[in-house]
Amino acid sequence: MLTSINHDIATSFSRRRWLAAAAGLVLGLTGFTGAKAADDTIKVGVLHSLSGTMAISETTLKDTILFLIDEQNKKGGVLGKKLEAVVVDPASNWPLFAEKARELITKDKVAVVFGCWTSVSRKSVLPVFKELNSILFYPVQYEGEESERNVFYTGAAPNQQAIPAVDYLMKEEKVKRWVLAGTDYVYPRTTNKILEAYLKSKGVAQDDIMINYTPFGHSDWQTIVADIKKFGSAGKKTAVVSTINGDANVPFYKELGNQGIKATDIPVVAFSVGEEELAGLDTKPLVGHLAAWNYFESIKTPANEKFIKEWQAYTKNPKRTTNDPMEAHVIGFNMWVKAVEKVKSTDPDKVIDALPGTEAPNLTGGVSKMLPNHHITKPVFIGEIKADGQFNVVYKTKDLVPGDAWSKELDGSKDLIGDWVGKKCGNYNVKTNKCLGSGS
Amino acid sequence: MLACLRAFALSLLLVAFAGPCLAGPFEDAVAKLANDDFSDTEEAIGTIASSGNPLAYPIIGALKDERLFADGETKKVFIKQDDGKVIDAATGAAIDSLPDSASAVSLNNRLRRTVDAALGGLTLLSPDLATRLAAAQSVFKSHEEAVLPTVEGALAKETNRTAKTALGEARAAILLFKSDASEVDKLEAVATIKARGDQEAMAMLSDVGGDQPVAVAKAAAAGVASIQSTLAIWSTVQNAWYGLSLGSVLLLAAIGLAITFGVMGVINMAHGEMVMLGAYTTFVVQEVIRTRYPGMFDYSLVIAVPLAFLVSGAVGILIERSIIRFLYGRPLETLLATWGLSLVLQQAVRTLFGPTNREVGNPSWMSGAFELGHMTITYNRLWILCFTLAVFVILLAMLRFTSLGLQMRAVTQNRRMAASMGIATSRVDALTFGLGSGIAGIAGVALSQIDNVSPNLGQSYIIDSFMVVVFGGVGNLWGTLVGAFTLGIANKFLEPVAGAVLGKIAILVLIILFIQKRPRGLFALKGRAVEA
Numbered sequence: 022m023l024t025s026i027n028h029d030i031a032t033s034f035s036r037r038r039w040l041a042a043a044a045g046l047v048l049g050l051t052g053f054t055g056a057k058a059a060d061d062t063i064k065v066g067v068l069h070s071l072s073g074t075m076a077i078s079e080t081t082l083k084d085t086i087l088f089l090i091d092e093q094n095k096k097g098g099v100l101g102k103k104l105e106a107v108v109v110d111p112a113s114n115w116p117l118f119a120e121k122a123r124e125l126i127t128k129d130k131v132a133v134v135f136g137c138w139t140s141v142s143r144k145s146v147l148p149v150f151k152e153l154n155s156i157l158f159y160p161v162q163y164e165g166e167e168s169e170r171n172v173f174y175t176g177a178a179p180n181q182q183a184i185p186a187v188d189y190l191m192k193e194e195k196v197k198r199w200v201l202a203g204t205d206y207v208y209p210r211t212t213n214k215i216l217e218a219y220l221k222s223k224g225v226a227q228d229d230i231m232i233n234y235t236p237f238g239h240s241d242w243q244t245i246v247a248d249i250k251k252f253g254s255a256g257k258k259t260a261v262v263s264t265i266n267g268d269a270n271v272p273f274y275k276e277l278g279n280q281g282i283k284a285t286d287i288p289v290v291a292f293s294v295g296e297e298e299l300a301g302l303d304t305k306p307l308v309g310h311l312a313a314w315n316y317f318e319s320i321k322t323p324a325n326e327k328f329i330k331e332w333q334a335y336t337k338n339p340k341r342t343t344n345d346p347m348e349a350h351v352i353g354f355n356m357w358v359k360a361v362e363k364v365k366s367t368d369p370d371k372v373i374d375a376l377p378g379t380e381a382p383n384l385t386g387g388v389s390k391m392l393p394n395h396h397i398t399k400p401v402f403i404g405e406i407k408a409d410g411q412f413n414v415v416y417k418t419k420d421l422v423p424g425d426a427w428s429k430e431l432d433g434s435k436d437l438i439g440d441w442v443g444k445k446c447g448n449y450n451v452k453t454n455k456c457l458g459s460g461s
Numbered sequence: 462m463l464a465c466l467r468a469f470a471l472s473l474l475l476v477a478f479a480g481p482c483l484a485g486p487f488e489d490a491v492a493k494l495a496n497d498d499f500s501d502t503e504e505a506i507g508t509i510a511s512s513g514n515p516l517a518y519p520i521i522g523a524l525k526d527e528r529l530f531a532d533g534e535t536k537k538v539f540i541k542q543d544d545g546k547v548i549d550a551a552t553g554a555a556i557d558s559l560p561d562s563a564s565a566v567s568l569n570n571r572l573r574r575t576v577d578a579a580l581g582g583l584t585l586l587s588p589d590l591a592t593r594l595a596a597a598q599s600v601f602k603s604h605e606e607a608v609l610p611t612v613e614g615a616l617a618k619e620t621n622r623t624a625k626t627a628l629g630e631a632r633a634a635i636l637l638f639k640s641d642a643s644e645v646d647k648l649e650a651v652a653t654i655k656a657r658g659d660q661e662a663m664a665m666l667s668d669v670g671g672d673q674p675v676a677v678a679k680a681a682a683a684g685v686a687s688i689q690s691t692l693a694i695w696s697t698v699q700n701a702w703y704g705l706s707l708g709s710v711l712l713l714a715a716i717g718l719a720i721t722f723g724v725m726g727v728i729n730m731a732h733g734e735m736v737m738l739g740a741y742t743t744f745v746v747q748e749v750i751r752t753r754y755p756g757m758f759d760y761s762l763v764i765a766v767p768l769a770f771l772v773s774g775a776v777g778i779l780i781e782r783s784i785i786r787f788l789y790g791r792p793l794e795t796l797l798a799t800w801g802l803s804l805v806l807q808q809a810v811r812t813l814f815g816p817t818n819r820e821v822g823n824p825s826w827m828s829g830a831f832e833l834g835h836m837t838i839t840y841n842r843l844w845i846l847c848f849t850l851a852v853f854v855i856l857l858a859m860l861r862f863t864s865l866g867l868q869m870r871a872v873t874q875n876r877r878m879a880a881s882m883g884i885a886t887s888r889v890d891a892l893t894f895g896l897g898s899g900i901a902g903i904a905g906v907a908l909s910q911i912d913n914v915s916p917n918l919g920q921s922y923i924i925d926s927f928m929v930v931v932f933g934g935v936g937n938l939w940g941t942l943v944g945a946f947t948l949g950i951a952n953k954f955l956e957p958v959a960g961a962v963l964g965k966i967a968i969l970v971l972i973i974l975f976i977q978k979r980p981r982g983l984f985a986l987k988g989r990a991v992e993a
Contacts, residue, residue, distance in 0.1 A: 071816075072807075072808055072811065073917075074917050074920075076811060076816040076916075077816045077817055077818065077915055077917075080815075080816045080817075081817075193569070193570075193571065194570060194571065205962045233960065233961075234960065234961070234962055235961040235962065236961060236962050236965055238917075238920075238921045239961060240911065240912045240913075240921060241703075241706075241707050241710065243703040243706060243707070243839075243842070243953075244700070244703055244953060244956045244957060244961075245956075245961065247696075247699060247703075247837070248957065250660060250837075251660060251692075251696075253660075253664070254660035254661065254663050254664040254667075255663075255664065255667050256663075256664045256665070256666070256667030256668035257668075268818075268913050268915065268917065271818060271912065271913045272911055272912050272913070275823075275841075275911060276839070276911075278828075279828065279829060279830050279839040279840070279841060280830055280837050280839060281829070281830055281837070284570050284573070285570055285573045285574045285577060286602075288570055297817060298818070300817060300818065300820065302818075302820060303820065303822050303823065306828075309568075309569075309570050309573055311570075405568075405569055405570065407527070408527060413567050413568075413569075415499075415567075415569040
């Protein structure tokens with residue numbers, strides 16, 4: 022078999038090489054959306070995947086930034102100039118994220134970039150933002166353990182999502198046994214490490230914690246759901262903490278529903294399931310399962326109702342849902358606008374220095390503030406899935422929770438803080454009073 | 462029991478004659494629901510459930526289904542009935558429509574458990590067997606002491622054997638945790654629960670703590686051990702079933718590829734996208750049914766199967782005529798061209814339907830599960846297994862007994878000979894490719910029931926499909942069948958031991974080793990076809 026293929030390569034390459042070349046050209050073209058700009062505008066880069074596996078989540082965020090720019094321009098833009106979006110498509114391809122980021126900063130000369138979803142894409146663009154000294158706003162909940170001068174994290178750190186959710190289950194549902202189920206990559210692994218340490222500090226025995234990882238896009242959940250059922254039959258109240266990523270959630274919840282695991286028996290609290298993911302599901306068997314976020318579409322505040330109305334009008338879709346990372350972009354965008362107007366310049370150094378301390382209202386009635394560690398304060402909500410695919414908020418933190426760049430639960434990071442105002446350092450050790458610098 | 466009945470009759474009278482002017486504890490409790498505060502609701506449920514008022518069941522049932530609405534201002538509570546009519550929860554009087562200020566009374570999981578327990582107590586005497594069974598089950602779970610007299614009353618009246626067992630188990634569960642029950646009763650309860658033998662029984666017995674008499678605790682521990690050993694055997698059976706089920710999914714995804722790649726030799730990277738097109742066809746069919754003929758929803762899949770075959774088959778023929786026929790015998794370019802094509806199709810669907818998942822519902826006959834012994838079999842998996850085997854048999858019969866099948870085999874085995882016998886080979890090529898694609902489309906209908914319907918649907922199956930076809934032996938449908946089930950079962954026995962990630966890696970390593978040893982797969986074709 023091998024030899025015959027080799028033979029084919031030899032004869033065919035000379036004859037129809039154009040075909041491969043043409044295919045490559047077409048592929049290259051589809052990802053290309055360039056932008057020419059006039060000088061009297063401020064350019065804003067949008068670095069979200071519009072094709073490939075992550076398009077499902079990231080396309081909405083691109084639309085959100087376009088919507089926000091549109092609104093801002095209606096108000097007269099920033100510093101008397103109109104804002105102009107430069108949209109690129111990194112196509113769910115991590116190295117391409119770095120390339121496109123470089124293109125945005127050097128070729129298009131954008132003042133700021135809003136983008137990335139997965140942690141690996143953020144890690145991939147980090148060196149570019151450092152080298153070229155630009156600003157990235159990152160809107161997704163993530164595993165923490167990072168604080169960079171050029172990045173502003175508007176999504177939740179683990180202490181703003183995972184830990185309050187576990188606290189809620191312990192208090193309200195009296196959960197004693199824990200299944201930590203996640204997709205096999207950095208965010209679930211780090212979050213579960215933090216949660217495991219936290220649960221043990223609360224006196225949960227090793228035997229009462231089950232950790233399970235599955236590959237990306239896992240679709241056959243029969244065994245794992247049966248395992249969870251078995252684990253839950255030890256006579257103690259059991260809950261599942263799910264860091265299962267996007268696409269794999271639908272078959273997971275379908276299997277839960279079909280095997281008859283109800284939220285009243287074994288509740289599942291998820292950190293990556295929002296309104297958008299539930300849109301592809303029949304939610305009736307899932308009523309009562311939980312999600313922890315800093316924003317829910319169903320929260321009734323004047324700001325949120327106004328936002329939803331304008332968003333649906335902008336997208337011309339009266340059913341278009343909103344979600345947590347969108348709200349993070351709203352907050353981040355408004356903070357950036359305020360900081361720019363404060364220093365009357367889009368110069369990255371000036372804006373980076375002006376951002377900590379900047380406040381912007383969030384959509385749920387509070388005012389979020391950018392902290393010196395480049396994370397923000399956010400309220401934490403726990404919602405239960407309703408039959409209509411929305412969430413019913415059953416718990417809310419009293420105050421806004423400040424985001425921890427470094428987890429207090431892990432040995433390696435409990436003494437570290439990020440402080441870009443006083444210490445000018447992202448990983449300052451408060452015990453030894455030393456900045457670890459970029460080497461760590 | 463008699464007192465209970467008397468109270469029931471009395472409250473009936475009261476509701477009938479005294480009606481709205483009475484403000485007893487029941488009415489107060491109903492008004493409390495309007496506060497929409499979790500602890501108030503919990504209290505109200507308790508009062509309402511034990512009130513004996515005939516409206517208790519409708520109210521709590523409505524609360525469970527989120528059909529109970531309350532007006533925080535006027536403290537009035539309304540039930541929206543299944544037929545859309547609205548009644549006042551306190552009086553039962555009909556109301557024209559819900560006031561605008563009323564909103565659904567919200568629940569959380571703790572309350573849902575309270576509601577289930579209350580409903581269990583209220584429906585133990587229901588004339589419907591299924592409702593009675595569900596009620597007995599929820600009493601078993603909640604084991605509220607207060608329900609004991611009702612359970613015993615129901616037990617005395619019950620004639621159905623299954624329901625009787627369920628009620629007996631519910632009674633045992635209550636007695637086991639009742640502090641003042643005698644040791645004899647408790648030991649008997651342990652025996653009853655042990656006889657039930659499932660995971661819930663095990664959970665309950667493991668919950669027996671040190672505050673129980675020593676003999677009871679000992680019996681419970683012995684019960685847990687015996688249930689555990691029975692369940693261990695069942696879990697092997699369960700794994701085998703999961704393996705069959707996974708195998709059927711693999712087979713279904715690969716069976717179309719077994720035609721286009723296996724029989725025709727075209728490395729078709731766009732195979733997964735044919736599956737995706739089938740899934741989207743199902744979505745469109747369901748969308749049309751939802752908006753136009755909602756009563757037909759249960760037939761949506763039956764309608765979608767032929768349509769998906771036609772859609773994917775037509776696209777397949779189009780691809781074959783416009784691209785692949787120029788590339789026969791050039792596997793590398795075919796690979797590149799079909800891979801490019803798969804990206805084009807994905808992006809086209811993304812543009813047309815949007816990047817987010819589309820909701821494809823399960824018809825009622827594909828939802829839920831049933832218990833076979835001590836294992837759970839979900840209906841959707843069972844149907845997919847049957848469906849896959851049916852598709853396989855039909856395909857096999859078609860290749861063997863129809864003239865098109867004969868021509869297909871002739872063309873793939875010896876093209877020039879077939880051509881000289883008067884077979885229009887290019888027409889047969891197009892039809893064969895169309896058939897393979899069409900079957901992939903049918904697979905999409907089934908896969909839409911267990912997976913996401915998103916533009917990436919096909920990608921997750923393409924690798925597995927190639928793996929199955931190559932492992933089973935290229936060009937042999939039986940090989941594909943055996944290959945799919947072998948991989949499925951191996952995967953499912955590895956998964957509990959090694960975990961899903963390692964299990965998948967182990968399978969891939971095993972296949973690489975196997976292919977080293979037998980490059981032509983499990984069932985290698987022999988004879989002249991091999992050289993072609």
